[in-house]
Amino acid sequence: MVAAVHAMKSRREHKRFVWQALLIAAPVLILSAIALYSLRLDKASIEQQAREDARVTAQTLARDLARDINEALLDAFNPGSGEKLQASQKIYYGLVAGDQVLFPGDYPRVPVPPEWPSQLSTQQRQLWQAAEDALFQKHDRAACAKTLADIRAGALPEPVAANVELDLLLFDAGRNGGSDASRRLLNLARRYREIETAAGTPLADLALVEALRHSNPESLPDVLSEAWGRLTCYPSFLSTELLAAAEKAQPDFSLHRNKWRRDEEVRDLLRELMRQSRVLPSTGEIWFQKDRQWFLVLCAPGFVRTTQLALFPAEWLGRVLEESLDATPIAIPPYARVRFQIGLRGWQIKDYGEAQDVEPLASASGALNIAWKTRVPQAAVRDHLLKFDPAVLRAAQGSMQSSDLNRDVPIYETIKNPFTVSLVLVDPDSLYARYRQRLWLMAGFIVAAAAAAGIGLAGAWRALQRQLRLAEMTSNFVSSVSHELRAPLASVRLMAESLDQGRAQEIEKQKAYFRLIVQECRRLSSLVENVLDFSRIREGRKTYESEPVDLVELLRNTVELMAPAAAERKVSLDLEEPDAGRDESQPCWDGQAVQQALINLIDNAVKHSPAGATVKIRCESAEKQIRIMVEDQGPGIPEEYRERIFEPFYRRGSELRRETKGIGIGLSIVKHVAEAHGGRAFVEGVPGQGSRFVIELPGAEHGSKQ
Ligand code: ADP
Numbered sequence: 166m167v168a169a170v171h172a173m174k175s176r177r178e179h180k181r182f183v184w185q186a187l188l189i190a191a192p193v194l195i196l197s198a199i200a201l202y203s204l205r206l207d208k209a210s211i212e213q214q215a216r217e218d219a220r221v222t223a224q225t226l227a228r229d230l231a232r233d234i235n236e237a238l239l240d241a242f243n244p245g246s247g248e249k250l251q252a253s254q255k256i257y258y259g260l261v262a263g264d265q266v267l268f269p270g271d272y273p274r275v276p277v278p279p280e281w282p283s284q285l286s287t288q289q290r291q292l293w294q295a296a297e298d299a300l301f302q303k304h305d306r307a308a309c310a311k312t313l314a315d316i317r318a319g320a321l322p323e324p325v326a327a328n329v330e331l332d333l334l335l336f337d338a339g340r341n342g343g344s345d346a347s348r349r350l351l352n353l354a355r356r357y358r359e360i361e362t363a364a365g366t367p368l369a370d371l372a373l374v375e376a377l378r379h380s381n382p383e384s385l386p387d388v389l390s391e392a393w394g395r396l397t398c399y400p401s402f403l404s405t406e407l408l409a410a411a412e413k414a415q416p417d418f419s420l421h422r423n424k425w426r427r428d429e430e431v432r433d434l435l436r437e438l439m440r441q442s443r444v445l446p447s448t449g450e451i452w453f454q455k456d457r458q459w460f461l462v463l464c465a466p467g468f469v470r471t472t473q474l475a476l477f478p479a480e481w482l483g484r485v486l487e488e489s490l491d492a493t494p495i496a497i498p499p500y501a502r503v504r505f506q507i508g509l510r511g512w513q514i515k516d517y518g519e520a521q522d523v524e525p526l527a528s529a530s531g532a533l534n535i536a537w538k539t540r541v542p543q544a545a546v547r548d549h550l551l552k553f554d555p556a557v558l559r560a561a562q563g564s565m566q567s568s569d570l571n572r573d574v575p576i577y578e579t580i581k582n583p584f585t586v587s588l589v590l591v592d593p594d595s596l597y598a599r600y601r602q603r604l605w606l607m608a609g610f611i612v613a614a615a616a617a618a619g620i621g622l623a624g625a626w627r628a629l630q631r632q633l634r635l636a637e638m639t640s641n642f643v644s645s646v647s648h649e650l651r652a653p654l655a656s657v658r659l660m661a662e663s664l665d666q667g668r669a670q671e672i673e674k675q676k677a678y679f680r681l682i683v684q685e686c687r688r689l690s691s692l693v694e695n696v697l698d699f700s701r702i703r704e705g706r707k708t709y710e711s712e713p714v715d716l717v718e719l720l721r722n723t724v725e726l727m728a729p730a731a732a733e734r735k736v737s738l739d740l741e742e743p744d745a746g747r748d749e750s751q752p753c754w755d756g757q758a759v760q761q762a763l764i765n766l767i768d769n770a771v772k773h774s775p776a777g778a779t780v781k782i783r784c785e786s787a788e789k790q791i792r793i794m795v796e797d798q799g800p801g802i803p804e805e806y807r808e809r810i811f812e813p814f815y816r817r818g819s820e821l822r823r824e825t826k827g828i829g830i831g832l833s834i835v836k837h838v839a840e841a842h843g844g845r846a847f848v849e850g851v852p853g854q855g856s857r858f859v860i861e862l863p864g865a866e867h868g869s870k871q
Pocket of ligand 1: 179765769771773797799800801802815816817818826827828829830831832833858
């Protein structure tokens with residue numbers, strides 16, 4: 166019944182606690198949610214602002230960068246000194262048609278034998294052979310000249326006549342030398358610009374090298390002019406030799422070497438480009454890599470069906486961008502970097518590395534605008550175009566009539582190519598620094614509030630538990646007290662009724678009844694005394710009267726007092742008296758209180774001892790302390806309960822089974838008495854089995870009064 170009522174009360178209290186907890190936690194939770202939400206808004210607005218700023222900056226940058234790059238491009242493509250481009254100038258121009266490079270014209274690196282010798286008939290071959298034999302074996306110039314006339318008359322292919330003619334000229338030059346040879350060789354070179362020897366060597370180049378050797382001041386300018394035209398319009402593997410011969414004949418000619426080198430560089434680049442991407446777009450950009458260097462190629466439709474190319478190294482572009490960014494008055498925020506993207510490639514200006522793949526804050530686009538005029542040798546374009554597409558020649562014919570190798574056609578080109586400038590977020594820490602500060606502050610507040618709420622809740626929970634335990638203990642106490650009172654009262658009443666109604670006739674029996682009644686009454690008064698003491702202690706009304714106490718007398722008296730109760734449980738009490746002469750001084754204690762404490766200890770020891778056991782009561786003084794010890798042979802007390810048993814109402818074992826008698830306040834009174842005297846009470850285990858309760862009190866001069 167008591168348990169059921171207690172359980173109900175406990176449920177009610179728990180429910181109330183849950184509500185209390187909710188009331189404490191709810192504001193903390195709501196405030197935290199509001200704080201976090203407002204922080205999120207805060208972050209979003211920082212981001213929004215950054216994007217807005219970035220948009221304006223990107224637009225201005227796109228405009229400024231476009232202006233600066235276009236100026237740099239204009240300078241690079243229109244150096245002002247016409248054809249005399251510097252070798253260091255790394256911006257290139259090219260003209261392609263389909264997969265063929267038209268300008269600067271390409272050539273095979275090694276001689277490729279032409280087809281014409283294999284197309285000759287046996288008779289034609291014999292005629293050609295005869296001319297060669299006449300010249301080189303018989304050294305008969307006249308016979309050779311006659312065979313040459315036959316060749317011409319027989320309408321043999323032009324290359325045969327040209328080769329025999331060259332042979333004749335070389336033969337003459339070897340024999341006579343002289344100015345005439347130089348001019349005749351020059352004329353031969355002019356007539357047969359595209360003819361090769363049977364081994365694949367350009368005939369005109371051979372003739373010019375020889376013409377240079379035999380040149381005289383009168384013929385030299387024309388020979389050099391033709392040689393320069395060959396280098397530009399008909400480059401070949403003999404070109405370097407021709408260049409060397411020209412330089413030898415006229416040292417000033419070395420000025421052209423730079424141009425030649427530059428053409429070679431462009432040829433190398435274009436070869437690599439065509440190898441990597443066979444089909445070039447007619448408009449747009451291509452990135453390609455050569456010798457670990459990136460090049461940007463901008464393509465635009467050229468005249469007729471050609472495609473014009475502007476090539477420049479990424480490094481050059483990067484440098485221009487960097488200089489432009491350095492010169493701009495626009496401040497780039499510390500958290501952002503400028504990314505420049507053109508076609509498939511992009512990079513961060515300044516860092517000059519590949520662009521990180523991060524979403525930009527804002528982007529704006531600009532355009533590369535290249536407008537330049539270049540001069541392309543018309544003979545080269547005409548001849549190459551003819552091979553490439555005869556229809557093209559017809560379209561271009563009007564402007565390509567001259568046979569002068571050094572006549573150029575001006576080509577005006579514009580290329581417009583878009584690029585993108587973005588501001589990317591590279592250092593979010595710096596952008597969100599203020600937000601992060603607030604976040605930490607807020608997190609600190611939230612944690613502090615949660616901790617305070619948690620501490621409050623834990624306190625409330627502990628208080629609830631204490632309250633419930635106290636309630637349970639109090640109700641146990643009440644039932645224990647009534648139980649402890651009921652049994653002795655019933656037996657006293659029974660014995661008194663027996664005596665009254667004369668049911669116990671024998672004197673011995675009557676004496677025994679009387680003894681028992683006295684014993685029960687003593688136990689009852691001890692119980693009541695304990696309860697009253699306890700109530701006084703709780704209310705703070707308990708006082709102790711100190712006076713000199715005869716310790717031996719006190720021990721003896723108490724043991725005597727407890728002897729009947731011990732005997733009843735067949736337990737013997739063994740008092741080990743202190744040596745009479747050892748300590749004559751009498752401690753100043755409240756004798757009655759100390760005796761009451763000792764009674765409680767002996768009573769407990771007897772209660773927990775098995776029948777036939779002995780309870781030892783001893784006393785020893787050490788270092789101005791007197792220790793009274795009660796040692797039993799009971800079950801002992803596990804370590805973890807040795808503190809708790811001194812708490813009021815605490816009883817070990819199940820309350821329902823009530824294995825031992827008692828009301829759970831004896832030891833708390835013992836503790837209070839000991840502490841009130843400035844001492845302490847504790848229990849320790851006895852080796853083997855049982856426990857030893859100790860009251861440690863101050864000796865003679867340390868007695869206290871409360
Ligand atoms: P009680 O009236 O129950 O004896 P006490 O305060 O005197 O109350 O003791 C508290 C608890 O300590 C007891 O319920 C018992 O479990 C334990 N106890 C006390 N003395 C001994 C002892 N000598 N041996 C074993 N257990 C003991």
